[in-house]
Amino acid sequence: MLKQYIFCFCMFFIFSGVGYSAEQTDSSQLIDEAVSLRSSSKGRLTEIVQVLKSRDLSREEQEYLTYLEGYLLAAQGSFKNSGKVIEGLLETSVVAEVRVLSTTLLVNVNAAQGNWSKGLASTQVLTLHMQELNKSSNLYQNALAVKGVFYNQIEQFELGLASALELFSIASGDRQTCAAANLIIESSNRLNKPLPDSTIPASAFEACQSYKVLEAFTATYMAERHLLESKHSDVIALLESRVTFFNQTKYPPLILNGFYALAKAYWQQGLVAKAEQLLEQLLAMDVANSNKAKLADVLLLLAKIRYSQGQLGNAFELMQRHVKLREQYLNDVTAKRLAFQLAQQHSIEKDNEIKLLAANKLLLAAETENNRLLILLLSLVLILLCLYVFRSHRNQQRLRQLAEFDALTGVHNRGHFTQLAKSALQFSQDSKKSVAVVLFDLDLFKKVNDTYGHACGDWVLKQVAGVCQELTRKNDVFARVGGEEFCFLLLGCDSHTALDVAEKCRRAIYGIDTKKSGFDFKVSGSFGVSDNQLSGYNLDRILADADEALYCAKSSGRNTVYLYDPGAEQTALLRPDGSLVS
Numbered sequence: 001m002l003k004q005y006i007f008c009f010c011m012f013f014i015f016s017g018v019g020y021s022a023e024q025t026d027s028s029q030l031i032d033e034a035v036s037l038r039s040s041s042k043g044r045l046t047e048i049v050q051v052l053k054s055r056d057l058s059r060e061e062q063e064y065l066t067y068l069e070g071y072l073l074a075a076q077g078s079f080k081n082s083g084k085v086i087e088g089l090l091e092t093s094v095v096a097e098v099r100v101l102s103t104t105l106l107v108n109v110n111a112a113q114g115n116w117s118k119g120l121a122s123t124q125v126l127t128l129h130m131q132e133l134n135k136s137s138n139l140y141q142n143a144l145a146v147k148g149v150f151y152n153q154i155e156q157f158e159l160g161l162a163s164a165l166e167l168f169s170i171a172s173g174d175r176q177t178c179a180a181a182n183l184i185i186e187s188s189n190r191l192n193k194p195l196p197d198s199t200i201p202a203s204a205f206e207a208c209q210s211y212k213v214l215e216a217f218t219a220t221y222m223a224e225r226h227l228l229e230s231k232h233s234d235v236i237a238l239l240e241s242r243v244t245f246f247n248q249t250k251y252p253p254l255i256l257n258g259f260y261a262l263a264k265a266y267w268q269q270g271l272v273a274k275a276e277q278l279l280e281q282l283l284a285m286d287v288a289n290s291n292k293a294k295l296a297d298v299l300l301l302l303a304k305i306r307y308s309q310g311q312l313g314n315a316f317e318l319m320q321r322h323v324k325l326r327e328q329y330l331n332d333v334t335a336k337r338l339a340f341q342l343a344q345q346h347s348i349e350k351d352n353e354i355k356l357l358a359a360n361k362l363l364l365a366a367e368t369e370n371n372r373l374l375i376l377l378l379s380l381v382l383i384l385l386c387l388y389v390f391r392s393h394r395n396q397q398r399l400r401q402l403a404e405f406d407a408l409t410g411v412h413n414r415g416h417f418t419q420l421a422k423s424a425l426q427f428s429q430d431s432k433k434s435v436a437v438v439l440f441d442l443d444l445f446k447k448v449n450d451t452y453g454h455a456c457g458d459w460v461l462k463q464v465a466g467v468c469q470e471l472t473r474k475n476d477v478f479a480r481v482g483g484e485e486f487c488f489l490l491l492g493c494d495s496h497t498a499l500d501v502a503e504k505c506r507r508a509i510y511g512i513d514t515k516k517s518g519f520d521f522k523v524s525g526s527f528g529v530s531d532n533q534l535s536g537y538n539l540d541r542i543l544a545d546a547d548e549a550l551y552c553a554k555s556s557g558r559n560t561v562y563l564y565d566p567g568a569e570q571t572a573l574l575r576p577d578g579s580l581v582s
């Protein structure tokens with residue numbers, strides 16, 4: 001739901017317009033209306049699409065219709081299907097405007113799915129297609145805004161700022177100026193840089209006047225800027241009067257930004273009770289998926305407050321949650337950075353391929369003229385280019401390896417596991433198939449490091465990954481998701497089969513012959529299992545439930561397998577000897 005919300009918000013830049021009776025209006029007029037409709041008028045859009053589908057359309061009109069169908073799918077949250085429709089359309093489209101609209105949609109659809117590599121590839125294609133449009137056109141400017149938003153989403157704030165500045169310099173309406181100025185303030189904040197122009201805040205507030213939610217974002221971005229400059233009373237003056245509006249929007253990213261900045265300013269000014277109230281309200285909301293870094297800041301600030309009040313237990317618990325969320329955020333950032341490097345590498349490769357083709361063509365031409373010297377020279381160039389292409393291909397492979405696999409054990413890393421697991425869970429949900437998760441953590445691993453050394457600890461991690469990898473089937477996903485924590489995602493398995501896999505894995509780990517490391521000790525792991533029937537298809541939920549079961553396994557003495565039981569406090573399923581406990 002949140003993804004849909006954010007998607008519609010991103011697409012807000014693209015649409016605005018009016019409506020007539022769909023039945024009586026001619027097709028091209030209907031298309032114009034549909035393309036310029038606000039993303040909130042989903043009903044009208046659906047109506048127009050239905051009417052157009054029943055008509056005989058020209059090839060160009062058919063392209064617009066396909067685009068609108070793709071747009072509607074995305075607005076309904078069916079991002080995968082939308083992506084397929086749009087990618088198909090882009091293969092054959094002959095209308096420049098449709099190509100830009102479609103690629104813009106594709107950027108947003110990929111962003112909504114957290115598919116950063118594909119999103120970046122779409123952004124590059126979008127840049128090419130935009131060249132076919134006039135810079136003063138709404139479509140060009142809207143595409144620029146979408147690029148800016150996307151770059152900021154993947155934390156490439158320099159690029160976000162560059163797109164925003166270009167948009168600011170050519171903006172032909174309030175909406176574009178508002179979007180550009182907001183993006184400039186946001187990216188400058190994140191880069192911790194002064195604003196490129198002191199008039200930007202005033203322009204932002206003025207241009208955003210008619211777009212209340214965007215204006216509220218301007219206020220939160222300016223509040224962040226005041227916080228950077230320690231102007232705490234300015235933050236309070238800016239945000240206090242907007243609290244009711246923030247609540248009314250029910251838009252999590254906005255509420256999170258606004259409340260946190262205000263709470264921080266209150267706290268700095270010694271207004272602890274007010275800060276506490278806002279932070280508690282935030283923690284009671286479902287904002288976890290909108291901005292992990294900011295939510296981690298919320299937890300940290302509240303922990304500081306509790307600490308200063310002497311509530312050490314609560315402060316510690318909040319700090320633990322903060323650290324966990326911060327770690328997840330850093331994992332996300334790593335995945336985004338690697339996606340960016342991959343995309344850059346990919347575009348270098350493409351450039352090289354083009355150069356190679358051109359050189360090949362020249363060589364052929366020279367051959368026909370029988371110009372020996374030229375042939376020699378070009379052959380040399382060709383060999384050098386081949387070497388260059390080979391090296392950049394190897395670099396690409398290396399980057400992919402870094403992006404997807406854990407360097408020590410060679411199994412999938414956490415970032416890639418998250419991506420694969422999300423797709424697998426979505427697939428299982430769509431096809432109504434069962435799916436299970438086995439999460440395990442090595443027992444007293446710190447002792448292994450402390451007693452036999454870190455190198456021996458690393459050796460154990462590799463052995464564990466090796467024996468568990470052997471237990472996986474073709475479609476299972478196995479990954480190292482933390483220091484000494486691993487996870488299986490088992491497609492088509494219920495908890496019964498998953499318990500079996502977990503037990504086999506537990507025995508395999510316990511059976512590792514450590515003498516080969518030069519020492520003699522036992523390795524064991526504690527396991528938590530859950531499946532879709534117990535936890536549903538949401539990745540965070542199913543992992544949290546398996547983690548709870550794992551925690552029970554640890555508490556009961558380790559080296560054992562527990563199944564998550566939503567109804568009971570603890571449910572032991574399997575003991576080390578394989579017997580059923582509860």
Ligand SMILES: Nc1nc2c(ncn2[C@@H]2O[C@H](COP(=O)(O)OP(=O)(O)OP(=O)(O)O)[C@@H](O)[C@H]2O)c(=O)[nH]1
Pocket residue numbers: 408441442443444445446447449453454455456457458461482483484554558
């Ligand atoms: N050798 C090695 N150790 C690691 C690696 N990543 C994490 N660790 C260590 O794993 C240990 C985990 O310790 P704890 O979280 O205290 O857990 P534990 O000792 O396994 O105890 P329980 O989980 O309660 O059974 C820490 O000492 C980390 O330094 C790694 O890549 N290599």
